[in-house]
Amino acid sequence: MKSHITNAISDFFCEYETPRQVLVRNRRVGVVCRLIQLGVLAYIIVWVFIYEKGYQSTDTAVSSVFTKMKGVGYTNVSGEERVWDVADYVFPSQGDASFVVMTNYIITEGQKMGKCPELPGKHHCSSGSDCEGGRYKRQMTGVCVNTTKTCEVLAWCPVEDDSKIPDPPLLMSAENYTLFIKNSVTFPTFKVSRSNLVEGIDKNYIGNCLHDPKTAPLCPIFRLGDIVKMSGFSFETIAKVGGAIGIVIDWTCNFDVDVRKCKPTYEFHGLYGNPDEKDDVRASVGYNFRYAKHYLEDKVQKRTLLKVFGIRFDIIVQSLVSHI
């Protein structure tokens, strides 16, 4: 038995099987064969190595974005002059990657909790029985107010009348505000950190520059009017009804060359379609939200309600870095 197994193992290590080859000596066949081999080789080198960089490993980044607006708005509504600074028109205030710049508003001042009739046209009634139910959309009291012929509601009174959007938008001056973007990207696997304030973008430069895709593509300070234009929207329309714009910061870098050549590019995309395109059945045009400032007047809690129309900016960082 033992010699059998030993033989098998010895055979396994002593044998070598190989196909029998035929050598065809023919010019035409030979050239075609070599050309095919060359083609395969060229494909591998050109496509896989040089174009697709298949030998490289890729990594996505850990990214952080900080934004800061500059500029002052001015409104003169029926003689009442007012300026709007950053603390007034940016939501939220702390400089997030996603924020809203107010460009238009409907203000309802001095609201207090109480009972008041609905706006003419809403919840029309002829007697108290029309005003029952207490559906969640409004808290009704079951009373029909004679003077307005509308139901009485328990609400922050007076109720907001948002039927007319100010036109032209109250804060058209927003066009000249500037946005400063600070973006840091860290590539954990490569232990490389980059900022959009690359080499050469120092204190003196950003003190004076303004982003322009051709003359100043690395300047991180953007004029709002320019951003809206590059996104394909009209500033006046978007300022009136509100809108959303995506700012894409693209880091497509190759760490095989000098890391300092890894620089960001900025792109602007109008989101949710263009509010300028007249389309009567289009759903949900514009961008707005309600915001309240609370205060106390004569021991009564009151609030100022703002229906804010504005431009929402979403800053999105895309990164694809390659390295051997």
Next chain:
Amino acid sequence: MKSHITNAISDFFCEYETPRQVLVRNRRVGVVCRLIQLGVLAYIIVWVFIYEKGYQSTDTAVSSVFTKMKGVGYTNVSGEERVWDVADYVFPSQGDASFVVMTNYIITEGQKMGKCPELPGKHHCSSGSDCEGGRYKRQMTGVCVNTTKTCEVLAWCPVEDDSKIPDPPLLMSAENYTLFIKNSVTFPTFKVSRSNLVEGIDKNYIGNCLHDPKTAPLCPIFRLGDIVKMSGFSFETIAKVGGAIGIVIDWTCNFDVDVRKCKPTYEFHGLYGNPDEKDDVRASVGYNFRYAKHYLEDKVQKRTLLKVFGIRFDIIVQSLVSHI
């Protein structure tokens, strides 16, 4: 010498090596061989091409989400009637992808900066020497207040008493609020933009629809009670102690077919475990945060502190698009 090299090159291009083949004419062997070849071919076609779509390139999207709540809450706490509208119960107000809907609260009104004793049960003391240290958790004054037998602290006074969470939750009406989600996705490499308001979801449709996984899977308006139910939580529990729900918008599209067939699906995930499951050692159940409204009363700065219990919604967009 020269003729040697020339010969070698000439040989290289004129020779063609190929294995010698044996042709076995045997029905059984032949059929088995062809079946194996067929199997490999079928695997490649069915699995790689049709199922895994290995020939397609994929791309992830640039996405933006905007949310808007609707609905009015009503509370009647010891006779004081109050309504809560969107500006009162949504945090933050600007319609982010991650937001909180208040469903319950502990209110501490009229807090002002000053010195007051701690709540009974906390920082118990018998003399001033028990109240020293000035640890960072409380700013102690070193005085033991006789009436309460607790240490005096420098704080917003009176101090909040959050030992009892209102039950049933004060804003159970939140169940009937509706959430409207607008989501735009842009696939940069394919230069395609899609919105969750797809073809057919127009102004008239969203004016009346309510999302239902079966009858209205594309309606972007969701009842809060439905979302909580689909996420596997009980509304009453989550409204009382707070909780977090992830809403996943999934765009799995194939751009080889009509782009208009690329439509989103919505999924709901309860996060951080179910607060309903009784588990005494479970860490950190629920979701709450503190929020202050500042005002001036008789020249004194005061604030109303709200401990807000609510449902936190995180809207997450997933996209995987394929194309030849």
Next chain:
Amino acid sequence: MKSHITNAISDFFCEYETPRQVLVRNRRVGVVCRLIQLGVLAYIIVWVFIYEKGYQSTDTAVSSVFTKMKGVGYTNVSGEERVWDVADYVFPSQGDASFVVMTNYIITEGQKMGKCPELPGKHHCSSGSDCEGGRYKRQMTGVCVNTTKTCEVLAWCPVEDDSKIPDPPLLMSAENYTLFIKNSVTFPTFKVSRSNLVEGIDKNYIGNCLHDPKTAPLCPIFRLGDIVKMSGFSFETIAKVGGAIGIVIDWTCNFDVDVRKCKPTYEFHGLYGNPDEKDDVRASVGYNFRYAKHYLEDKVQKRTLLKVFGIRFDIIVQSLVSHI
């Protein structure tokens, strides 16, 4: 004809082509051949299967982060004692994955809308003609104020003087605040949900623990001073001028072993460079934003403006999960 086709098909299924093999019986050649085969096999097993886990499919997670700060700050500015609690120093209040902890501030109290001269040194003028233009940076009235020799502006008055940053920072006590992070990750394809409160991290444990990379790597409660230290910054500098820190929660898991072994690791990265490095042309050092609290005093709308310097935390969840 028919018999021709039948013959071809019959041939196709009855034939089997295979290369002719040569069996070389030579010890040296055989051993070398087997060793090469063994090497290829070992490479496949060790590298592809064990190291790179090429047989596994991977999935990224749906993630949600909730944060909660604890601790009270204390300031004594020219005799006025004040405490700062969570509702005062965290922006935004609702516990987002990206938030700011205030560590220093410049306060401008009692601002109201009106006309007042610019700060000395800014917009210097000798006559009203120097104060024209109405550029967007300030709303000028065209008047040169004699007493200060600066232009008059329409603004929230008095204007903020932010030339001197308080040093040492007013809220150095922030070093002792603690941050509690709750993170939930769901892997949709594997239908697995994990929380950073893993098995063993129960109510009793998190009541007492403090994160330490060596002794308590799974404790989700972090001391701010420790985070700043681990990120490579100096707390005093970052507290004075502000800064940004990225907290990466890394879920690199293998679901082929016990799911309960899937535990997070925490890493801390200082972002935007170290403000400690003296570099005079460095652009945009620090992190700050402006924040206003509105109130009504004697029927006049006023605001308290805070220029907030703080530490911005960005919590980023990375996940790579593998499974057969």
